Amino acid sequence: MTDKDFHFLVESAGMAPSSDNTQPWTFSPGPDFIDVYMVRDRLLAIDVLDMYSFISIGAAIENMILAAGIRGLECRPDFSPADALDQKNDSSQSLIPVARLHFTPADSVSAYPAVTFSERHTDRRKFSTRVLPDSMIKELSGAAAGSGTAVHWIRDIDTRKQLVGIDSVFSSILLSHPPLFDGLFNTVKFSRRKLLSDGWGMDIKSLDLPFPAAIALRIFGSRSLGRIIARWGVGPLVAKGLSERLSFCGALCLVTAPGRSRRAFLEAGRTMQSVWLKATELGLSVHPYGVITQYLHMAELEPWRFTREAVATIKDAKPHFSGLFGCPETRHPVMILRLGYGTGRQRSRLTVRFPPEKIMTAVP
Template sequence: MRDAIHSILEQAIHAPSGENCQPWEFVARENSVSVYNLPERDNSLYNFRGRGSLVAHGALLENISLIAPTYGLRADIALFPEGEEARLIATVSFSSADTYVSPLVEWIPRRATNRKSYEKTYKLTEKERELIRNSPLSEEGEARLIEDEASRKELARAISLNERIIFENYDLHSFLFSHIRWTRKEEAEKGGGLYIETLELPPPVAGGFRHLFWRWRVLQALNRIGFSKFVALQNAGTYFSSSAIGALILPGSSPLHFLRAGRAIQRMWLRLTSAGLSMQPITGLVYLRERIVSGEPASLTPLHQTLILRSYLLIAHLFKVEDACIGMTFRIGRALPPTASSAHFSPNIL
C-alpha cells in the first residue's frame, strides 16, 4: 500500500497554489499520510493568515480523494487533527475498496490557469452553469456568476486594481518577481514559481518584465507617468473578455471554511476543464481586503487601503454579498489552450 500512496501523491500535487508555491510536504506511513503546510513557501501579502495556502491544500486533498479509488483504495480524511493553528493540515487514512476511476482523474494533470483573453462573444450554456453551481461540495459555499456585460465591466475594473497595486507596492512587486522563472532550466533548479510563459505576456511586455519592470526604481519612474494604471486597464480588458466572472461565497472565514472551499474549487475547476472551458483565479484584491479589515494592512499604504475597500464594496454589491465571506473570485470562458503551464515537482515525502 505504501507504493500506492506514493503514486497517489505524485498525481495529487497537480493542484493550484498561489504563485505555484506548492506549500506542502508529507509524512507517509504504511496505510496513511499526514499532510503538512509549509508556511515559508508563501509569505506574500495575499496569503493572509495562510488562507491562500489552505485553499491550495483543499485542492490537493480533493485530488487525493479522487485518485485513491483508482488504486482500489478509499481515502478517509481527518482535517486539522491537531487544531486549526497547527501545521498539520490533514491525516489521510487508506483502506481497501472497490476500484473505480473517476472521469475527473484524467483532467487533474491537464487543469491549468489560463491567462489568455477569452472568446468575447461566447455565452455559457445552462449545462455549463450547472457545472459551476451544482458542485457535490456546494454545502461549503455557493458559486455565483456575473454574466451581463455592464456588471462584468464594472467587476473587471474593480478586480484589476490588484494589478495596479502589484506595481506600486514594493513587497507585492518583489514577491512576484522573485517567483518568476525565466527558463524551464531555472524552474527545474529552483522548484515552484511561475514560468514566464504562463503569464501570457505579449513580446514587448515580456521584454519589459525581463529587463525593466523588475527594477523597483525604474518602475517607480514609470508609475509617475501612469504605468501601473495602464497595466490595470489592460488587465481589466482581459477580465472583461470572459463569459462570466464568478465568486465562491463562504458561510464563514475560519481555516476550515477555506480548506473545504479549496476542495469545492478544485472539483469545479476539473469539471470546467473536462467541458473545454478555461478558468483563472483573480482573487488577490479579496485577500488584501481581509488583511485591511482585520487591522493588519502591513505595507499597504492608506491610499491603497482606501482603493481596495472601495473596490471590494462594489464587488460585494454586484455579487450580493452581505455577511458572508468571498473565498475566491475567478473568470470563466472559452479560449485557446494556455501557452504553457507551471511545473509541479515530486512531492517531499518523509
C-alpha cells in the same frame, strides 16, 4: 494502502494548482492514512493568513480524494490539525501539519478519468465572450465539493465590465506601491533552467505578459520596475490593460467561505479545484484571479501594507463587489475563476512540478 497507492495519490495531488506555483505541500504516509503538511519555505511573501497556501493545499487534497476512488479507496479528511493552527501557530515549524487523510476500502472503483488531473491547467489568454448556458453553470455549481463553501456567478457582459473596473482600481494600487509589486513577482523565474533547477515558481513565459512588459521585467527586475511604474504614474494605465481580460470570458465564478479559519480555506480550495476539474471535463478554459479577494482581506487584517487612501478605496469597493455576484457580505470571498470557451490559440505554457518523490516526507 499499498506503496503504489501512496505514489499514485501523491502524484495526483502534486498536479493541483498552487499560488505562483509554490507547491506548498508535502505528504507523509501511515498504514491507512496520509498526513498533509504545509512547507514553510514555499509560502508566499505576501499572503494574509497564508490563505492562498491553504487554498492550494485544499486543491491538492481534493485531487487526492478523487484519486483514492480510482484506486478503490474511500478518503475521509480530518482537518483538526488545521483547527489547532487557529489556536496556536508555531512559527518555528518548517513543516506545518494541516490535515490527516484516512483511507478505507471502497465498495466500488471510481470511473473518474485520472487524465483530468494533468489536463487541467491555467489559461491566461482571452476567451470567447459567449455566455455559458444555464445547464453548464448548474453542472459546475453541482461539482463544488468543499463543506460550507459556496459559488456565485456573473455572466452578463455589463456586470463583467463593472468587475473590470473594480479589478483595475485594485491592480492600480498593486502596481503603484512597489512593496506589493515586488511581492507579486518574487516567485518569477526568468529562465527555464532556473525553473527546472528549483522545481517550483512561475515561468515568466507562462504569464503571457505583453512582450514589452516581459522584457522590462527581465531588464529591471520586479523591484526596480515597480519603482519606475510608481514614479511615472502609469500604474492605472497598465492595470486597465491587465484587468480587461476579466471581460473576455463566458462566466466569472466567485468562491466564498463561511469564515477565515484554516479549515475554511482548505474547503474553499477543494471547491475551487472541483469546479475547475469539472470545467476541464467540459472543455472550458480557466484562469484564477486573486488580487481582489486578497486585498479585501488584507485591507481589513493587514492595513499597514497599504496607504490610508488605498485602504479606504478597497473597503468602499466591497459592497459593490459583493453585490455584483449577489453574494451576502457575511461571506468571505477567496477566489475568482474566469471561465470560457478557448479561442483555439495555443494554451498557456504548463508549469513545472516537483516529481512525487520530492513531495514525500518521512515524519516521525
